[in-house]
Amino acid sequence: MEQLKELMDLKVFHILLVAVILWISVFLINIIIGKFFQKTNFIEERKEKTIESMIRSLTKYTASISFILYVVSQFVDNFGSIIAGAGVAGIIIGFGAQSLIKDILAGLFFIYEKQIHQGDFITINNTFNGTVEEIGLRSLKVREWSGKLLTISNGEIKQIQNYNIDRMRVIERVIVRFRENPEKVWSVLEKACVKINQEYDHCLKRDQEDCVIEPFQLYGITSLNSGYRGYEYTITGLVDDQAYWSTAKEARKIIAQTLYDEKIGLAEEQILLNQHEDSSSR
Numbered sequence: 001m002e003q004l005k006e007l008m009d010l011k012v013f014h015i016l017l018v019a020v021i022l023w024i025s026v027f028l029i030n031i032i033i034g035k036f037f038q039k040t041n042f043i044e045e046r047k048e049k050t051i052e053s054m055i056r057s058l059t060k061y062t063a064s065i066s067f068i069l070y071v072v073s074q075f076v077d078n079f080g081s082i083i084a085g086a087g088v089a090g091i092i093i094g095f096g097a098q099s100l101i102k103d104i105l106a107g108l109f110f111i112y113e114k115q116i117h118q119g120d121f122i123t124i125n126n127t128f129n130g131t132v133e134e135i136g137l138r139s140l141k142v143r144e145w146s147g148k149l150l151t152i153s154n155g156e157i158k159q160i161q162n163y164n165i166d167r168m169r170v171i172e173r174v175i176v177r178f179r180e181n182p183e184k185v186w187s188v189l190e191k192a193c194v195k196i197n198q199e200y201d202h203c204l205k206r207d208q209e210d211c212v213i214e215p216f217q218l219y220g221i222t223s224l225n226s227g228y229r230g231y232e233y234t235i236t237g238l239v240d241d242q243a244y245w246s247t248a249k250e251a252r253k254i255i256a257q258t259l260y261d262e263k264i265g266l267a268e269e270q271i272l273l274n275q276h277e278d279s280s281s282r
Contacts, residue, residue: 011074018070022063029059053118054107057136103138106154115160116140121241123161124152168205168244170216170251172235174259175226175267182221182231185264189218189233192258196237196251203247205238214238216251230267 037052109115116122116132122142123129130144140157142150176185193216197204204212216237223232235255239247259266 015071015074019067022067026059026063030056053135054137057107057134057138061137102155103153106157107135107137107140116162119242121163121244123163124157125159126161128152163241163244168239168241169214170235170237170239170244170248172248172252172255173222173226174233174235174255175223175230176233176259177230177265177267180231180264184262185231185233186218186221188258188262188264189235189255191262192255193217193235193237195258196254199254200239200243200247200250203239203243205240226267229269 033052033055116135118132118135120132121130122132124140124142128142128144128150130142130148130150132140133143133149134141137154139151139153142152144150174189196216197212201212204215207213214237216235219234219236221231222234226232235251237247237251
């Protein structure tokens, strides 16, 4: 009994020692990775954060799996021979890790195909939407507008709509009444565009030479009879990815206030009620 106790104590000591070494190793690797990306600027910042997140995740899972295998090897005789005889595929199936492999492969494809980066605003499976906070080997963490943090297995992601891959264009459609003078409406909306560009110049998308690519402008009349309610005008403008939602919201406010100040009425739903009075019922 005493020999068994000493053996168990020795194994426990080794396990604790390995756990501490792995923890310190992961901690140091994360520090080195962070310092490396802080001092380099050869790629875009969002891509740096994405790669950093993936390396951190890979390091964590490698350390965890290595620790589990070490613990098992301490209590199973000839564990190395068992692994060699069973083969890698048999071990994977034996641990029921098919979903793990599926999630990891999906995560690697996200990075390789550049589908998403940390900081992108995305919609997943036409259900969840938010900002990508972390891309891991097994899961994707997305922060919703409400503040909730969603953790979704990579293998469960079937469709991704990325609003940051291409340029983010604000598109606002304004429908005014038929009785409004088209020329006056055109002039008023152009005035609104000028005001938006002046107040939110810092949010407009710029090229490498710091020139605005596409300021807010009146695209034109896009429908003469939109929903049988009135004329439809469309305003567009390219903005920075991070400022898309806030700029779009403020642009609507300026457009609405400008229309109100100029006494331009928006189209309204018309509901006609036909009442047939039966004179014989009186």
